[in-house]
Amino acid sequence: MPRTVDHDARRSEIAEAVLALVARAGTEAVSLRSVAAQAGISMGRVQHYFASKDALLLHALEHSHRRMEQRIEERAAASARSERDALVTILEELLGGHPESRDAIRIHAAFAAREVDDRARAILTDGDDEILALAVAVVGDAGSPDPETDGYALMALAGGLGNDVALHGRPVDRARRTLHAVLDRLAPVDRGAGTGEIGGPRR
16 A cells, blocks of 8 residues: 655655754755755655745744744743743743744844745744734833833844844843843833733733
């Protein structure tokens, strides 16, 4: 009987090869041929799933986003007791402390100066609205006079620090200290009022 091909597993295997190349030598190292060699498969098999370098990079980015979401969910389930905790978990992931997060940031940067189609734009901005809404809610609950501006500034800070870490090799510990210093000014921990439930009623 013919073997059943697990196409999702094949695509994931190729995505892992792309991320390995990006981690080692940047997005310039990615090609149909180099990915095939990295994955130990034929170039024809890579072409069966992906027609171009852009398609490879976008799939790898989507793959790394899913893994990032899993890490955030696991960390949040273990320690996030409030919306502020959840925001910290997400923003720290954006700093590029995890190798896959750094790879995702590098791929983001590779597309930053290009014209991209709607599918690419959707992948590149996936989750941004939800993160911004959470940041606005957290600083608003902390008493910010302008939560829209402060929430956006906080998200943009995390993104900029992540670029600094992933693209320029700056220390992630310094980026984390900077993020927490600003967060503590905009939304200090209320140690006397309890943590509250995520998604619970606003004060």
